[in-house]
Amino acid sequence: MSPLPHFKRMVIAGVGLIGGSLALVCKEKGIVSEIIGVGRSEGNLRDAVNLKAIDSYTSKIEDAVKGADI
Numbered sequence: 674m675s676p677l678p679h680f681k682r683m684v685i686a687g688v689g690l691i692g693g694s695l696a697l698v699c700k701e702k703g704i705v706s707e708i709i710g711v712g713r714s715e716g717n718l719r720d721a722v723n724l725k726a727i728d729s730y731t732s733k734i735e736d737a738v739k740g741a742d743i
Contacts, residue, residue: 686737688727711733
């Protein structure tokens with residue numbers, strides 16, 4: 674099996690069941706250093722930070738993608 678790639682910064686638009694699960698797996702596998710969540714509901718975004726699915730969040734996609742690898 675070849676080694677997994679590693680990315681510095683990942684942006685996930687929508688941190689619900691699918692986005693949040695993707696974020697958790699990426700962190701668990703160590704393929705990304707930082708995950709930024711993007712969404713409309715600050716409550717959901719805060720929950721994702723508290724669950725350690727994402728590291729930070731914003732409601733503005735244009736801010737999130739600056740410097741993102743994936």
